[in-house]
Amino acid sequence: xxxxxxxxILTLLVSVAPDVDAATVxxxxxxRDQFDFDSMDLLNFAIAVSREFGxxxxxxxxxxxxxxETCEAYLEPRMDAPPQA
Amino acid sequence: xxIEFRMPALGADMEAGTLLEWKVSPGDxxxxxxxxxxxxxxxxxxxxxxxSDGTVERLLVEPGTRVPVGAPLALLVGExxxxxxxxxxxxxxxxxxxxxxxxxxxxxxxxxGRAPRVRISPAARALAxxxxxxxxxxTGSGPHGAVSLVDVEAAARATPKAVSRRDTxxxxxxxxxxxxxxxxxxxxxxxxxxxxYTPVLDWVAxxxxxxxxxxxxxxxxxxxxxxxxxxxxxxxxxxxxxxxRFDASQAVHLGVAVALRGGGLVTPAILDAGxxxxxxxxxxxxxxxxxxxxxxxxxxxLASGTITxxxxxxxxxxSVQPIVYPPQVAIVGAGAVVERPWxxxxxxxxxxLLTLTLAADHRVSDGRAGARFLARVADLLARPxxx
Numbered sequence: 251x252x253x254x255x256x257x258x259i260l261t262l263l264v265s266v267a268p269d270v271d272a273a274t275v276x277x278x279x280x281x282r283d284q285f286d287f288d289s290m291d292l293l294n295f296a297i298a299v300s301r302e303f304g305x306x307x308x309x310x311x312x313x314x315x316x317x318x319e320t321c322e323a324y325l326e327p328r329m330d331a332p333p334q335a
Numbered sequence: 336x337x338i339e340f341r342m343p344a345l346g347a348d349m350e351a352g353t354l355l356e357w358k359v360s361p362g363d364x365x366x367x368x369x370x371x372x373x374x375x376x377x378x379x380x381x382x383x384x385x386x387s388d389g390t391v392e393r394l395l396v397e398p399g400t401r402v403p404v405g406a407p408l409a410l411l412v413g414e415x416x417x418x419x420x421x422x423x424x425x426x427x428x429x430x431x432x433x434x435x436x437x438x439x440x441x442x443x444x445x446x447x448g449r450a451p452r453v454r455i456s457p458a459a460r461a462l463a464x465x466x467x468x469x470x471x472x473x474t475g476s477g478p479h480g481a482v483s484l485v486d487v488e489a490a491a492r493a494t495p496k497a498v499s500r501r502d503t504x505x506x507x508x509x510x511x512x513x514x515x516x517x518x519x520x521x522x523x524x525x526x527x528x529x530x531x532y533t534p535v536l537d538w539v540a541x542x543x544x545x546x547x548x549x550x551x552x553x554x555x556x557x558x559x560x561x562x563x564x565x566x567x568x569x570x571x572x573x574x575x576x577x578x579x580r581f582d583a584s585q586a587v588h589l590g591v592a593v594a595l596r597g598g599g600l601v602t603p604a605i606l607d608a609g610x611x612x613x614x615x616x617x618x619x620x621x622x623x624x625x626x627x628x629x630x631x632x633x634x635x636x637l638a639s640g641t642i643t644x645x646x647x648x649x650x651x652x653x654s655v656q657p658i659v660y661p662p663q664v665a666i667v668g669a670g671a672v673v674e675r676p677w678x679x680x681x682x683x684x685x686x687x688l689l690t691l692t693l694a695a696d697h698r699v700s701d702g703r704a705g706a707r708f709l710a711r712v713a714d715l716l717a718r719p720x721x722x
Contacts, residue, residue, distance in 0.1 A: 268629060269596050286596045288649045289553050290624050300548045309543045309551060 255329065259321045262298040266291055277318035303328055338387050339407040345376050345383075345637040348512040352376045353401045354408065355460065363391045365411070370633070372408065377505035378601050383634040389413040399460055454481035506599040517661050521576075522697040525656055526705045530713040531679075532672050532689035538719040552617040554672070555646050558689075559616050560722045561715035562667050563587045563608045566642050569708045571700035572665035572693075573641045581664065581699045590640030590660060591620060593627040601627050602660055604640035613722055648672060654690040664696035665705075667712070689716075 253261070260272040263281070270285050281287035281295075295315055296307045305328045307315070314324035342352055352374040359371045370382040371391075389411035396408045455463070455470050459482050463470045475482040517523075535557045543551040566573040566587045574583040589608035594600045603626075605611070605619045626632050640660065646669040647655045655668035670690045677686035693709045700708075715722060 267596065282649070286594065288594070289555070290621065293548075293551065293553060294621070294625075297548050307548055309540065 255322055255325060256318060258302060259299075259318055259325070262295065262302055263318075266294045266298055275318060277322075280316045282316070299325070336413045337392065338389055338411040338413045340371065340385055340409040340411060342374070342402045342404050342406050342408055343383060343634050343638065344404045345374070345378065345381055345634050346509065346513065348509055348516065349376055349404055351401050351403045352381075354396050354398050355380055356398055357394055357409075358382075359391050359394075359409075361391050361393055365389060365391060374634070377509045378637065379632070380630050381632050381634055381637060385411075387411065387413055399455070456481060456483050459483050459486065503598040506595075506601075510599065513660065514658050517658050521659050521661060521664075523659060523694050524697050524702050524705065525692055525694050526702060526709050527654065527690060527692045528709050528713055529688050529690045530716055531677060531686050532716065533687045535716055535719045536672065536687055550614070552613055553620070555644075555648065555669070556613050556617045556620065557716060557719050557722050558646070558667075558669055558691075558712075559589060559591070559605075559608070559620065559644055560611075560613050561712045562642065562644050563589055563611075563616075564715055564722070565708050565711040566665075567609055569704065569711055571704050572695060572708055574664060575641065575662040576664050576696055576699055577662050579698060584641040586641070588639045588641045590643030590663065590666075591623060592643060592645035592657075593624050595628060601632070601637070602640060602643055602645075603627055603632050603636040604643075606636065606639065642666070644669070648689075654692055656692050657694050659694055659696055664699045665708075666694050667709075668692045668694065 256277070260275060263275065264270055264272050267285065267287070276284060281291070287295075292312055292315065296312060299305075299315060299321070300307045303325060311324065314320050342354075345352065353376075354372060355375045356373040357371070358373065359365060359369075365371055365385050366388050367386055368384050371385045372383045374381050374383050392410040392412050394409045396402055396406075402408065454475060455473075460470060463473070463482075470482055473482045473486050474480075475486055532554075536554055539552060539554050539557065566589075570583060571581075573587055574581055576582075586607050587609040588604040588606050590602040590604045592600055592602045603623050605616065605623060608616065608619070611619060623632075623636070640663060642663055643657075643660050643666040645655065645657050645666060648669055648671045651671050653673055654670040657666040657668035659666050668691070672687045672689050674685055674687050676683045677688065678684075679686065691709060691712060693705050695705045695708075
């Protein structure tokens, strides 16, 4: 079974913030406005994203990880590489 | 020689805790710092360490029992010089047994209905209590009809309301008791300064650009480091004030206010922060915040902070006038970094500014010392590469 990009992002989100219910996340609303995401959460999320997608996420790109939709736009072009084993 | 392991006070205003689980059995040898039990408090499940070396002789309390602070939980047979070790190692406990303990009562929310004993695993009991599910109402599928984690999870799914947000009422009561006591007993004074945080942010950006994401530091960490250094350099701000007497601490155990999603906060401490450089403080902070939110804080981390930092930088406010967390005597509050026109060598330049406020206990220090403390922090932040 292959997960969609959105499902992979949601899985990472819940791994960073286990108290977040993936079913209720609004894709267009910033994480920090939905569930008090702070800079520590964002850093942990960036770490999780870089591991899952095998790409570096420079600090200057953190703004692209604000919501599900911005994450999709950011990660879509980076999907060509096969996921890391 | 026999040593009693007692219910610790995990914070200034804890009156009792529920033993969730023993991590040791009679006959086990334990060393100072080993986690021996898990205690449920209004701050969540906390791993409790022991402060003596010895061998567990007898466990006096069954998991699931609520026990007042100071009551014996287990008996140990000590090593020859263990009594000395315990006497030295216990200040966190004695500071909270002061006769000034607040009268505010903390709701014993989960206690009624404990009467019929239920066979239930410790993990299942912890989950049931967290979800406010009455374990006695469950049918156990484990050995001898014991209620297991699976049974509690099944019950939680069956009653969706039970799995809604964490109940914040007990934590609110703890915060209320500690802050009311602080405002009642501690004559606060405040000093504020705005410092140019640009050098720190530039230094952090350059440092972070050269390392993998796992090794990056948050901009708040140099501030933590500067406060730790100032606390070791300027006397009167690092330690505990008990019964009006100030006990300065040699070590800096840096309390960090950690907000929890859905409300509430805890202020666990980074132990021995004076020995940690910026990279090391970042790892400690990341670990501490993770455990504050997911569970697994240690008793020593909750009770032994000697000075605290609170940062509301993520929320966009420019400054905060914080409240000292008793029995500590000082807290530094940081607002958000804001970009403003600023005079540098006679020219107006855009700079990124940080406003810091020190709240301190006037029984222990005066405004002049406070001003010196905060000026030292600002000086240190002007040269982040030297932190």
